[in-house]
Amino acid sequence: MFTEQKVVRNGLQGVVVNPEVPRGRARCGVAERTQGCVLYLMNPQRQELNARDFYDLAAQLTGRQRFVIETGNMRYSNTKIRPGDIVQLNIPPL
Helix, strand or coil: CCCCCCCCCCCCCCEECCCCCCCCCCECCCCCCCCCEEEEEECCCCCCEEHHHHHHHHHHHHCCCHHHHHHHCCCCCCCEECCCCEEEEEECCC
8 A cells, every 4th residue: 555666776787978068057958058968878789899980879869060079079089889888978058
């Protein structure tokens, strides 16, 4: 009759953390279009990719230019993203 509901918050699993994302930045789709946001994309390939391989897709999805995304993720660009893992991209504000 009196059941206790427990919410387990483990967070998103398999994310390759990007140190260039400012703390407290909202996810893309939740933030205003002109604000900066964090975009999460999964590696659907069977091989390892670099984070920079996702910049073109991120530019299409967010409407930002590729070079803006590159400058917001300079140190993260060579990070290896294994198959099934999730890239965490910093999308700078307009």
